[in-house]
Amino acid sequence: MEPLHGMNGREMVLKTVHFQSPKGLAMTLPKEYRYDFYGWGPNPSPDARCKKGVDEWGAVWDNIGTTSLGEVKQFPLLDWEDFPKLKIPDVREERRWKGIEEVREKAGDKFLCGSGFSIYERLHFIRSLENTWIDIYENPEKLCELMDILVDMNLYAIEMYGKYGFDGLMFCDDWGLQDSLMISPKHWRELWKPRYQRIFEAAHKAGLVTILHSCGYIVDILDDLIEAGLDVIQMDQQMNMGLDLLSRRFRGRITFYCPVDIQAVMAFGNESTIRAYCREMVSKLGTPTGGFIAGYYSSPQSVGHTPEAIRAMCEEFMAIDREIREGIFQYV
Structure with a gap:
């Protein structure tokens, strides 16, 4: 692991995000290189x-593959009539937050x-993906009621x-297909954007x-996410949108947190192509x-990444x- 030459990981990330x-270069790479983040979440989440x-x-998950990812086979809320009976986890349970007061020191x-x-x-883990998409048109009020529980x-x-001195908040919502958004940008802006904004505004007020x-x-919602208050977009694919397009429209407005494209380059490129x-990225x-944090994909075997590529x-x-530290790296 190389030293940071007078700047620790926390400072590196914060200065990167705030330009x-x-x-x-801020980074989260395997332990033999450097990892500037320390992650923690409620347990159980x-x-x-x-x-x-x-x-x-109440969702039933199964896994028949070789990855650590399961998929929902039985959904707990297929009929909105059963909404009052849905098991809603109590996020305020003390057991989930045990040890949080010690995390800042550990980090x-x-x-x-x-x-x-x-x-x-x-x-869609609760309703199913098909029902969630139908709800956008037929049951938006119920969908938003459930979404507000998550917010x-x-x-x-x-x-x-x-309260306990964290630096950031991160969560996952995969919104894209290979060449389009999963839903119309119009409906995303109507239903999801204001709720992301509530979360991001609260996070900023808490110093996160x-x-x-x-x-x-x-691409179709990146402007909206920036407007809603997103500081960092962590994306494992870039080539389906194009580095030039991402650079032209969003560079300097948001921090990109990326490995080399996990599908197009890491899986099929040779070492010189990857380097x-x-x-270029x-x-x-x-x-x-x-405005850039380097990352890596934490389940490389599941997507065909060789040790040589990594x-x-x-x-x-x-x-x-x-x-960058020596002042000789060339940006476009």
């Missing part, structure tokens, strides 16, 4: 995604990031994270950086004052970090 000219079994909402000089709760994916869970988590993981083609993509999505990516990100 305050960090002395290097009401947003836990099981590999197999029944979650707190040391790393960026301490708390886990939030999905407000889209959890809906309120996030607001309580934000309260706890702010806002981070959202979302994969797929999400070149690292440089940082130079086009980052700026001399910040090493090439990590070594190149580390080389870029050195060049």
Whole structure:
């Protein structure tokens, strides 16, 4: 692990996100390289995604593959008539937050990031994806009532994270297909945007950086997410949208938190292609004052990433970090 030359991980991430000219490249790479984040969340989390079994909402999960990801096979709320009987986890239970008062000290000089709760994916884990899409047109009031329960869970988590000295809030909502948004941007703006805004505004008031993981083609809502208060977009795919487009429209307005594209480049590119993509991505999505965090995909075997590909990516990100510190890295 290389030293940060006078700037610790927490400072590196905060200066990156706030475009305050960090002395290097913020990153979350495997432990033999460098990891500037320290993550923590309630245990058990009401947003836990099981590999197999029944979650707190009553959804039945199963897994027949080789990954750690399960999928819902039985949905707990297929009929809105059963809404009053839905099992709603109590996010305020003390057992979930046991040890939170010790986390800041454990995190040391790393960026301490708390886990939030999905407000889209959890809906279709409860209702099914098909029913969720139908609800947008036929039952928007009920859908929003359920969504607001999830928003309120996030607001309580934000309260706890702010109280105990956390630096950021992160949660996951995959919104994109390969070449389009899953739903119309119009409905997204009507139903989801104001709720993201509530979460992000509360997070900012608590002193937290806002981070959202979302994969797929999400260009159509990135402006809206920025307007709603999103600080960092964590995306594992970029090529389906194009680095040039992302750079032209969003560079300098939001921080990109990315590995090399996990589907197009890491899975099929050779080492020289991967290294070149690292440089192109940082130079086009980052700026001399910040705006880019390097990452890696934490389940590489499930998407066909070889050890050689991972090493090439990590070594190149580390080389870029050195060049930024020395003032010789070239941005476009």
